[in-house]
Amino acid sequence: MSDSKRTSPAPHVVEEIDRNLRKAFGQLAEEPLPDRFTDLLAQLRAVDSKKEGDVNDR
Amino acid sequence: MTADPRDEMIEHLGALRAFAMSLTRNAATADDLVQDTLIKAWTNIDSFQRGSNMRAWLFTILRNTFYSLRRKRQREVEDVDGSLSLALASKPDHDGRLNLRDFIHVFEKLPDTQREALVLVGVEGFSYEEAAETCAVAVGTIKSRVGRARATLAELLHLDEDEALELTDSVTAGIVGRQPAA
Numbered sequence: 001m002s003d004s005k006r007t008s009p010a011p012h013v014v015e016e017i018d019r020n021l022r023k024a025f026g027q028l029a030e031e032p033l034p035d036r037f038t039d040l041l042a043q044l045r046a047v048d049s050k051k052e053g054d055v056n057d058r
Numbered sequence: 059m060t061a062d063p064r065d066e067m068i069e070h071l072g073a074l075r076a077f078a079m080s081l082t083r084n085a086a087t088a089d090d091l092v093q094d095t096l097i098k099a100w101t102n103i104d105s106f107q108r109g110s111n112m113r114a115w116l117f118t119i120l121r122n123t124f125y126s127l128r129r130k131r132q133r134e135v136e137d138v139d140g141s142l143s144l145a146l147a148s149k150p151d152h153d154g155r156l157n158l159r160d161f162i163h164v165f166e167k168l169p170d171t172q173r174e175a176l177v178l179v180g181v182e183g184f185s186y187e188e189a190a191e192t193c194a195v196a197v198g199t200i201k202s203r204v205g206r207a208r209a210t211l212a213e214l215l216h217l218d219e220d221e222a223l224e225l226t227d228s229v230t231a232g233i234v235g236r237q238p239a240a
Contacts, residue, residue, distance in 0.1 A: 009208050020161045022180070028075065030072060036089070037068075037096065041068060
């Protein structure tokens with residue numbers, strides 16, 4: 001095994017590695033989101049609109 | 059009325075969770091990390107430059123949060139539960155030689171710095187420059203981390219041998235369709 005091979009795999013190997021990574025992370029990213037995150041965003045938004053409402057009322 | 063850039067956050071949640079999993083390798087810790095990131099991003103939206111890359115901005119916040127938590131918990135035992143590989147669907151991988159779980163199992167063993175560099179460049183398609191900015195290191199450092207991560211995976215998965223030439227059609231197509239730059 002040459003040094004260059006060790007520091008940077010052949011292009012087809014790089015391609016295979018990245019393809020598998022994208023597939024794995026693509027699966028993870030497509031999982032349904034837990035409610036806690038949509039709930040959290042809704043809460044943050046509610047807090048903000050309440051603040052804005054207070055300012056506008058003055 | 060201009061659109062609130064925060065409306066865009068939800069589109070990046072899936073990718074954020076995946077990135078958090080790649081850093082923490084633990085599902086519960088990953089989701090806590092995403093929650094902290096969302097709160098920080100929401101409350102600091104003024105520091106987001108409109109029109110710039112929201113995903114890169116969120117990833118930077120998540121990454122910084124991860125390492126500051128890591129520093130605080132330095133004495134605690136790392137609670138890696140291999141969630142990353144467990145989370146993958148167990149259906150057989152028909153179109154590739156590799157079992158995806160085996161692949162991720164090896165990926166999880168890479169050092170933190172190499173995993174994040176490879177995910178940013180290899181999965182998220184960040185340029186080396188963007189990844190360097192996200193990780194606050196030199197471009198050469200990112201290149202070297204990505205190279206070492208790929209080399210380790212290739213070696214541990216025996217990809218860099220003659221048998222790797224038995225390519226699947228999709229991989230072959232990818233290579234044939236891509237001419238080397240030099």
